Amino acid sequence: MLEVGAVIGIAAVGALWKIAVEHGSMKQGMESILKELQLLRSDLTSDIHVLEDDLRDHELRLRELEHGPKP
Numbered sequence: 001m002l003e004v005g006a007v008i009g010i011a012a013v014g015a016l017w018k019i020a021v022e023h024g025s026m027k028q029g030m031e032s033i034l035k036e037l038q039l040l041r042s043d044l045t046s047d048i049h050v051l052e053d054d055l056r057d058h059e060l061r062l063r064e065l066e067h068g069p070k071p
Helices: 002-023 026-067
Strands: none
Touching: 002 026
């Protein structure tokens, strides 16, 4: 799942780079790319936190199943 996000991010950065070079100055283009990278990083960070929470939940459920029902 994270790999797909990374590939999409790389493709988006490539597209932004092309747009920036064609329609603006290099500095504005770099700033646009950096902003997009920051947004992608934020999205990936939140996805990682969600996955970590799911993993913890699954681990707890597995431990409960291993130990049997509580009396």
